[in-house]
Amino acid sequence: MExxxxxxxxxxxxxxxxxxxxxxxxxxxxxxxxxxxxxWFLRLAEFSNSEGLIRNKNERIEAGDTYKWRWHGYPDSVEEFGEILELNEKDFLKFSFGKAGIVSIKLTEQEGRTFIELTQEDIPHYKTTEENYHVGCKTGWTFYLANLNSVIQGGLDLRNKDRNLQMD
Structure with a gap:
């Protein structure tokens, strides 16, 4: 049954x-x-425009940009690459998330709050990805969304930034 x-x-x-x-x-x-x-999310979030030029740190991303991401707690060899697929000016962003599928961010305002709806789809389906991509990514996104809420409200950054305590 299980x-x-x-x-x-x-x-x-x-x-x-x-x-x-x-x-x-x-x-x-x-x-x-x-x-x-x-x-609130990454140690490195480098974006390149469609011509391959690296964007300035404070420059807004655009559809067609590619990225290289690195996380705190992991060595430089752990990188994710992808592309910004869609975004509008206020409440929607969609990007490829390496081999783990497509992520969409949709924002709605309700009763003085903003609700983030994050969907990850097109996750490859074979035994080795069920836990790595579905469970692992869902756990990771849950943490990072909580961290975003903390940081955006002037609270603590909950990420592990100690280079001596890295994951493999």
Missing amino acids: NESREKFDWSKFTIRTPINASAKEVFRAWTSQEELEK
């Missing part, structure tokens, strides 16, 4: 929806430049 329900589970996507106590404009800005992403 095996049967595991096989019926849709490992190809997940959605997380969480409130952030800030305006949609402020939350959207946190996703759209190297400078802002490095405050």
Whole structure:
């Protein structure tokens, strides 16, 4: 019975929806430049435009940009590469997330809060990716969205920045 329900589970996507106590404009800005992403998400968030030129840290990203990302707690050899697929000026961003699929960020305002709806889809479906991409990414995104909420409200940055405590 357990095996049967595991096989019926849709490992190809997940959605997380969480409130952030800030305006949609402020939350959207946190996703759209190297400078802002490095405050709450990444150690390095380098973007290149469609001509291959590296964007300035505070320059806003655009559809067609490519990226190189590195995380705190991991060596430089752990990098993610992808492309900004779509974005508008206020509440939607979509990007490829390396081999782990496509991530969409949609913002809505409700009762003085901004809700982030993060969907990761097109997750490859074979035994080795079920935990790495579905469970691992969902766990990671849950942490980083909580960290975004903390940082954007002037709270603590919860990331491990100690270079002596790195994951492999």
